[in-house]
Structure formats: C-alpha cells, structure tokens
Amino acid sequence: MSDLINREHQVLFQTYKRLPIEIDHASGAKIWDRNGNEYLDFLAGIAVNALGHSHPKIIEAAQKQISQYMHVSNYFYQEPQILLAEKLTQLTGYTRVFFTNSGTEATDGAIKLVRKYSFGRGKKTIVAFSGGFHGRTYGALSIMDKPKYKENMGPFLPDTLVLKFNDIKELERNINDETAAVFLEFIQGEGGIVSPTQQFVDKLEELRNKYNFLLVADEIQCGAGRTGKFFGFEHFGVSPDIVTMAKGIGGGLPLGAILAKDFLADVWDRGNHGTTYGGNAVACATGLVVVEELFNGVMDNALNIGEYLKNKLFQLQEHFPNMIVEVRGHGLMLGLLLSFDAQLLVDELLKNMVISNAASGNVLRIVPPLTITKDEAELFLTKLHLSLVNLENKINLQ
Ligand SMILES: *Cc1c(COP(=O)(O)O)cnc(C)c1O
Numbered sequence: 001m002s003d004l005i006n007r008e009h010q011v012l013f014q015t016y017k018r019l020p021i022e023i024d025h026a027s028g029a030k031i032w033d034r035n036g037n038e039y040l041d042f043l044a045g046i047a048v049n050a051l052g053h054s055h056p057k058i059i060e061a062a063q064k065q066i067s068q069y070m071h072v073s074n075y076f077y078q079e080p081q082i083l084l085a086e087k088l089t090q091l092t093g094y095t096r097v098f099f100t101n102s103g104t105e106a107t108d109g110a111i112k113l114v115r116k117y118s119f120g121r122g123k124k125t126i127v128a129f130s131g132g133f134h135g136r137t138y139g140a141l142s143i144m145d146k147p148k149y150k151e152n153m154g155p156f157l158p159d160t161l162v163l164k165f166n167d168i169k170e171l172e173r174n175i176n177d178e179t180a181a182v183f184l185e186f187i188q189g190e191g192g193i194v195s196p197t198q199q200f201v202d203k204l205e206e207l208r209n210k211y212n213f214l215l216v217a218d219e220i221q222c223g224a225g226r227t228g229k230f231f232g233f234e235h236f237g238v239s240p241d242i243v244t245m246a247k248g249i250g251g252g253l254p255l256g257a258i259l260a261k262d263f264l265a266d267v268w269d270r271g272n273h274g275t276t277y278g279g280n281a282v283a284c285a286t287g288l289v290v291v292e293e294l295f296n297g298v299m300d301n302a303l304n305i306g307e308y309l310k311n312k313l314f315q316l317q318e319h320f321p322n323m324i325v326e327v328r329g330h331g332l333m334l335g336l337l338l339s340f341d342a343q344l345l346v347d348e349l350l351k352n353m354v355i356s357n358a359a360s361g362n363v364l365r366i367v368p369p370l371t372i373t374k375d376e377a378e379l380f381l382t383k384l385h386l387s388l389v390n391l392e393n394k395i396n397l398q
Helices: 005-013 056-068 079-092 105-119 138-142 166-175 197-210 230-238 279-319 342-350 376-394
Strands: 024-026 030-033 038-041 096-100 125-130 160-163 179-182 215-216 242-245 256-260 324-330 333-338 355-358 363-366
Touching: 038 376, 079 096, 079 279, 096 105, 096 333, 105 125, 105 138, 105 179, 105 215, 105 242, 105 279, 160 166, 160 324, 166 197, 179 197, 279 324, 279 333, 279 376, 333 342, 342 355, 342 363, 342 376
Parallel strands: 125 160, 125 179, 179 215, 215 242
Antiparallel strands: 024 030, 030 038, 096 256, 242 256, 324 333, 333 363, 355 363
C-alpha cells in the first residue's frame, strides 16, 4: 500500500470507496498522480468541474476575490453574491435565490421553504421517487429510498413519501390535496442516468394543475449546463416552482443554490433560514465565471460533443450488444446500462488511464468536463472500446 492510502486508512472515517490514485494536480480534463501518470478525467469531480480543472478564468476570479476578502458572513452586503444572483435570475426567470454550501443543504432548505409555504394550507406531504438522490442530511434522506444511505440511522422526517419512479398508477393513487410538493430529478444521476418518461411528466403536470402542489426540480447534478441546457428539466417542457442547484455551479468551490418563483419570495422572513458560509464570496465569484462561460459557448459544446458521444456510444452498443444494454442521457450526462457490474468497466478503464464512475450498480456514468474537445471524446471512445474488448475476454456473459 502506498503512503497516502495507508495514512488515509488510519485517520479518516472509511466512508468512501476511493479510486487508488494519489492526486498531484489537474488541468482541463486531465489529472496527474504523484507518480506522474496522466489520466483522462471523465468524472469531473462528480459532475462538478463544468469548466474542467484549473480553468484560467476560475483561478483568476478566485485569486482576485481572495485578495479582496474571503469571508465576512451574511451580516454584510457582498457584490459577488449579488452579481451571481442577478445573473441567475436574469437568465432563468426565477426571481429569488438562496445560496448554500452544498447540494444537500439546498434540498433541506427547499423542504423548509415548501413546509413554510404549505403551513396553514392543509398540505403536508412531500413526495419523491425511488432511485432519486437528494443528499445526506435528514431532510434529503427522508425523501430517498436506498437502504444503504439510511440503514439504522432513523428516524426520518414524517409526512414524506417515496413513490416508485415512472409508475403513473402510483402517482394517481398517492398524489392528492394534502400533497405539498413533489421533488424530482429530471435526470437521476446517482440513480443511473434515468429520466421520467414524457407520459409520467405529463401526468405529474395534470395532477399539479388539479392539486396545486409545488414542483421542486433537483438540478444539483443535471443542472448548470450539464445536459447541454442550463437546467435538465428544460428537456421535458416543465416549469418547476423551486430549483435546487450545487455541484457544477461553483466551478469547484462549495456552492449551492435554491431558486424560487416570485410567489415564494416572501415565504421566509428574516431569521427563518440562514447559513454562515453559504454564498461565500470566493465561491460566488467562481460561480459567476461558470455561468458566464456556460452561456458563452460551453453549454453548446456540451450539447454538440454530447450528441457526438452519444451517437458513437450507440455504435459501440451495436458492437457489444451483450455488454451494453442501453445508452442513456442528455448532453454530457450520459450512461451506459451494462449487463454486468459497471465497476469492472471502471477498473478496466482506469488501467487504460481513464477515470470514470459506476452508478446504481450496472451503469457507467459519463460526466466529463463540459469543455472537453472532440479529440478528448475520441480518446475516451478508443479507451472504452479497448476496455470492452479486454473485459469481453475476462468475464463470462451468458
Ligand atoms: C450530489 C447530489 C446531491 C447532494 O449534493 P451534496 O453537495 O453532496 O450535498 C443532491 N442531489 C443530487 C441530484 C445530487 O447529484
């Protein structure tokens, strides 16, 4: 065992299954380890590094803000927060922003916003779906179903309901006048790049008209340009009332956000909600760079390269029909449903110097920086092909 791995095992809670790589530095879509090995990064810090690693404009914005001030607390008016919130509201049509440090904090904040809005309206139940991932704090866990995240850690929030994803009958049976909100990832990330069917979305919209619940889109992974549009839900023709963001929005610094429509602007009074670090000036400064760059060509790149990559993946599926069951996703949030444990492919890709990730057991999750070039996409495809050939010889597919 090498030095860092050994030391990590002595002092940190063993909660993470880490790749056996000791990081030295990273740039663009490349990561170098402490032995000088170069990897192609198709994980991007779990869909965080939208502009890749060490983007010069991110570094410049961070350095400039750090030299001005890093943290003063939300007792003060800070231009970086306001600039980013102005940009987000102008571009999205949402009119109110609350900045957080992370995704789960955005989820829990959104739950509080829903609860406070619903109080006195006879609505209490918060509905979410199987396979969804909303974070690790208690609010988020309460609207998730995977036992591994929750085992022996209850009790969780009451008046929550996790319905079977994409099951229209379940929707009809469980949504009613008491439904306060429905939380939904329009493209499930941890769940394995799975989307609702259009019929499911249409039924949800029909019930929303009838029962007037709030629709909350968890855009923490599929938002911030990841799918070639700023929000993942734009692929489905809906207009959620509340949107949660994190991951990509900070450009690598911890930043999340809750966006809400105007009718929710006055739900929270002063002191009702808060955070010490949320909306940190440096994170907001880099966040502004992310949003500017996204609308300055990066989102188009994600759409174009994503389409190119997806077509090539379909071709690869024809080559390996007994290994690749399905090609999924939008933009640069793609998934390969495999007929075997995706970790085998992740390990094989890593031998070929490509960093990738397994989601939901048998899905290879492909979430590179949104700035990748066609050459980098080609390199990935070559290595993926090679890895599938190698695996085909190793594993026994019936
Ligand atoms: C990662 C993720 C979260 C949680 O974000 P954290 O920053 O890890 O708290 C919530 N929802 C979705 C869809 C995510 O992908």
